[in-house]
Amino acid sequence: MTEQTTAPAHGVKLTDVAVEKVKSLLAQEGRDDLRLRLGVQPGGCSGLIYQLFFDERTLDGDAVVDFDGVGVVVDRMSTPYLDGASIDFSDTIEKQGFTIDNPNAGSSCACGDSFS
Template identity: 75%
Template sequence: MTEATKHGVVLTETAVSKVKTLLSAEGRDDLRLRVSVQPGGCSGLIYQLFFDEQLEEMDAVVDFGGVEVVVDAMSVPYLDGASIDFEDSIQKQGFTIDNPNAANSCACGDSFS
């Protein structure tokens, strides 16, 4: 696992590899992985992970072996210490977020409070 940094989000080696594969498929070199927290979901807050070409002045950016992870200033406190992994099993395929700041989460795992 990569060491935590100023925005506090950690990307596992598996997640870094998957993001690199997805970025390669996009065929662009100007995209970053943006992780944010937005109001919504059945528990109050939802995670958003998407590729973004924009970089705002207050964004925290950390490079994980060629993958830039961007977190906006409002989301940093909610994501401090969170670990993003990629799971590829018979039960589930996709990114997972283990967040020590989430007091409660819904059954679907997409939202938290």
């Protein structure tokens, strides 16, 4: 995994498998101006929910880290909640999609979509 910091850094990591999946999705969209944005917002049964989506914007206070050509953006408010988190991609019979392993999550709900 090649990591290059381009703005204030955040502690989120992107696995090599996730990097390749993001590149594949961006190629399907035919866009090279999008970054993967990860954030948290109030909600869910445990208090906070993850947001993971493609974004063309960079907002004031965003922290950006480049992983082999894939920019990962975290907003200022979300950075402390996500420090040390790792984004991976699973494609198995049991699970398909991006997963977030967050050492800051003290507990999570049964659905796995929210944490505190």
